Amino acid sequence: MSIRRKLLTRFIGMLTGTVILIILLGSLATIWVLQKVNEVNIVDDFAINGLDQLINSAEIMPDNTIRYDPELLKQVDKNQGWLQVLDEKGYVIDDYHVPSDVPDHYKPGELIAYSQGDKVFPYQLSMLIREKDGKYFTLLYGEKNVAQSLLDEIRPKLSYASGKLTVKPAEQETIRKADAYIQILDPYGKEIDSYNKPAVGVPSQYSIQDLILQVRYPNRSGISVATWYDNQNETTWMVSVRIDSTVVEKQNPYAFILEPALVVLILSIVALLILLALWYANRFGAPMLHMLQWLQRLEQGQYEEPTGASGIPRSQRRNGKWKRKYQVYGDVLHSMQALSHTLKQDEDLRKQTDSLREEWIAGITHDLKTPLSSIQGYAHMLETDKYTWTTEEVREFAGIMIDKSMYMDRLVNDLAMTYRLRSGGYQPEVVRTDVNTLLCDLVLRAERNPAYGEGRILFQPANEPVYGLVHIPSFERIVDNLTANALLHNPPDSILVVRVYAGEHDDEFTIEFADNGRGMSSETVWKLFERYYRGTDTGTSDVGSGLGMAVTRGLIEAMKGRIEVLSKPGEGTTIRLIWMQSTEERS
Template structure:
C-alpha cells in the first residue's frame, strides 16, 4: 500500500474516531439530561410519573415483585409509601408504609379512599398495569396535609380581633411545621387575614387567578385547596410548596429544566473541547512529529549533514533499537526510505566531488608541469639560438631544433589527449566505421608499435585467433587504444617484461576479445580500480616522451564508443591482464 492510500486510510479512521467520540459525548449528555428531567418529574409528580416507572423497571420472580431501589428512595424522599395489591385486595409487598394504613382492602374501599368519598389521612394514587402475564395494582400514598388543615380552618370557630378571626397557637404551629399557609378572602377576592403567607402569594384574587392556581400548581410552586362559605361569601385558602424543603417565594430566574439543559450543554462543550484537544495532541504525536522530523532532516541535508537526526540517547528517532520502524513512522516509511537514499546519494556525491576536486587539482598540477617542462626546454633552446654572442654549428642547430620539435610534439599530444577526454565525456560517435579482419590488422598494428625504440626488441608476442574474425570498427581509434595499452605495459614495467596480445573468437558468436597480458609488476587494488579515472595519474615528461596520463581513460572511452567494454585484472608481482570485449 502506497503512502497516499495509507494516509487516506489514517485520516478516514481519525475522522471516524472523532465522530464516534462526538456521538458518545452527545449520547451521554442527552441521557443525563433525560434522567434529570425524569428526576424532576418524579420529585414534582411521583403519583403520575413514578408509578409507571416502578412498574416498567420492576422484576417478578418466585419471591414476588422487586422494584428499583432508586425509585423506592424517591418514595421515601417524598414522605410517601407504597403497596402492591393482588386481585383479592391483599397487600403482597409494601415499602415505608405507616401503621395506620390497611393491609387488606375491599373492592370499594380502596376506590372510596382514592376518590376521596371516604376520609383518609393520605392522598392516594392508584396504578393498574399488566406485566409478564400478571396484573399489578400499585397504591401510592402521600401525607394529606391540606385536606385536614382546610377542614379545621373552614369548620372551626375562632376568636375575633377587630372583626377578623384569630387562629389558635396550636393551629398556627401546625401550619408552620407543614410549611403551609392560610388565607381568608372576602367575596371580592381581597385578603381578610392570612397566616404564614409567602410574598409570592397574592393578596387579591380574581376568578381566573384562583382557578389557575388550583388547577396548575406546578406553574406557581404551590399546591392549594379552597373552601367557600356561601353564607358569608368568604373563602378559606390553604397551600403548601410542591417540593418540601424549598422556598417557592424566591424568584426563580431560570426554570430547573432549562438549568439542566444549560448545565448539560456546557458540560458537553467542555467534554468536546477536551476530546478535541486530546485528539489534536494525539494527531500531532502520530503525524506532526514524523513530519517535523523529516523537515528537520531535510534542513540538515541542506546544511550538508546527511545523517538522520537522533534523540538524546543518540538513536534514530524513526527506528527502534533493533532497527524496526516505530509505529508512528510506519505510514511515512516510503518517504523516509527516499530521504535515506537521497542522503546516501548526496553524501556519496560529496565524497566523490571532494575526491574529484582533489584529483583535478593534482591533475592540473601534473598537466601544468607536463606542459611547462617541454615549454621550458623549447624556450631555453630558442634563447640559445637567438643569443648573438654564440656561433652555433649546423649540427648543434639541428640538434637544438630536433629537441624543440620533439617537445612541441609532446605538448601537442598532451593537448590532443585533453581535448579527447572531454569529447568522450560528451558522448561522441565514431566518424565512419569499416569492416576489418582483425588477425591481419592487429598483427600489422603491433609490428608498427614494436618499432618504437623505447620498447626494446621482441617484447611483444601476438597470438591470432584460429578462425577469421571480422568486425565493423573505426580503426584509427582502435589503433590508438592498442598503442596506449602497449605503451602502458612496456614503459611502466621492468625492461624484461613481455606483452602477449591474443585475439579470441567466441564460438558460434559474433563476439571477440582482444587480450593484453603482461608479466610485469602488476598493480595494487586501488590502482586497478581507479586505472580508468580521469585526473588520477599524470606522467612526467622527464620519464618518457610518450603518454599524457590520460591514455587509459581515453582508451576506455574509445572502446565504449565503439560498442565494446574494457576490463582489467591485476595482482602485485603477477602482471596485468586487460581485455577488450565485444559481445
C-alpha cells in the first residue's frame, strides 16, 4: 500500500473515531438531560409524570402486595400524597400512606364523580389504569392542596368592599398558623390589597403566565397557590402557603439542566479534540520531526539515523522492525536509508577520489619533472663553454633530449585523451573488422619489439571467423598498452597468451590477455584504472605514460565494450575485453 493510501486510511479512521466519540458524548449528554428532565417533571407534576413510571417500575409480590420504586415513593412523601390500588370491583388491595378520611371501597360511578369533581373529595385525585402481569388494576394518587383547602375554609368568612379586604380575628389566626398570605388582584394582575404578605420577596403584580406557573408548579417555588375569581368585582383572590422553605424559586428549572449539559458537552468535545490533536501530533508528527532531524543531520554530513537513549534508531524496535507509528512512513524511511547509504558511499568515494587525485597529481608531476630535468641537464651541458663536445656526443645528447620530449608529448596526449574519454568528447568511428586477422597482425608487430624479448607472446585465434565493430587505431593502442603492461612489468621469463573467443551473436566476441607473471593484489586491481597506475618511472622505461590503463578502459567503453581484470599475487593476471550486445540492442 502506498504512503498516500496509508495516510488516507489513518485519517479516515481518526475522523471516524472522532465522530463516534462525539456521538457517544452527545448520547451520554442526551441521556443525562432526559434523566434530569424526567426528574424535574416528576417534581413539577407527579400526578401526570410520576404515576406512569410508578406503575412501570412496580412489582406484584406473591401475597398480592406491590413493591414500588423507593425513589418515587420519596417524591410521594415529599408531596404529602398517598396511593391506593383497586381491583376490578373497586376494593383496595394495596395502599401507601392513605389518610383516615379516604374510603377503602368505591362504588360504581363514584370514582368517576370524584375524579371529575362532581362529588366533593378532600384531596386532588389522579387515576391511572394499567395491565400488569396479565391483571388490570387501578392506581389512585391523592394529594392535598394546602392552599386550596385554606382558601375553601376562609373564603366564605372574608369580605371585600371598596378595594378593602376585611379579615376577622379567627381567620387571621388561621392564616398566620398556616404561614400563608392573601393577595387581591385587579383584572390586570396588579395587587389591590393583601393580608400577611411578607415585606420582601413577593411580587405586587402578576402576568397571566406568572400566575399559571405559580398555581401549576408549586414545587418550583416551594409555595402552594390557590385562586378564586370574583365575577362580581372582576378580581382574583390569591392564597399562598409556603410548603418548603428550603426551595429557591426558579423561573425555568430546565435551564439549570440544559445549560450545564451544553457547557459540559462543549468542554468534553474540546478536551477530546485536544487529546486527539496530541495523539495525532505524537502519531504522525513525531515521525515527521524524526525524519526532519535526520535530513538536518544529512545536511551536516552525519549519515546515521538519529538514535534514542538505548542507541537504537528511534524508528525501529530492537528486532529491527518499524515501530507502529513509523510503519505508515515505511516507504519514506526506506528511501531515506537508501539515501543515507548512497550519500555515505559518495562521501567515501569522494575522499578516495581526492586521495587518488593527489597521488595522480604527484605522479604526473614526477613523470613530467624527470624527463624535463634530463632535457634541462643536457641543454646546460651543451650550452656551457667549459667543455668542448664532439659531434657524436652532441648527437647522443640530442637523441636523449628527443626521447624525453617524445615521452612528455605522449604523456600530455594521454592526459588529454583521458579527459576527452571521461567527458564523452571522444566518439570513435567503428567499422566491421575481422578480429582474428587484426589481432594477429598486432601481436606479430609486438613480437618484433626488442624491449619485450623473444618468444614471450602466444596468439590463439578463435576456431571460426570473428567479426566486430571496432575503431582500428584505438584498438591498436589498446593492444599495445596491454601488451606493454604484461611484458614490461613482469619477470623476463613470463609469457603472455592472447586468445579470441566468438560470441553467441554477430559482432560479439571476447579477447583475453593472460600472463603468468607476479600478479596484483585486490587493492591494486581496484585502483588500476582510477589512480593511473604506472609500474615504472621514466628512468626505467619510456614506453608508458602512467595513463595507459585509464586510456585503455576509456577506449574500450567508447567502442561499447567493457574490461574485466582477474589477478592474484603470484598467479598472474587475466584481462578480458568483452563486446556483448544487450538484450535491448538485439531486439
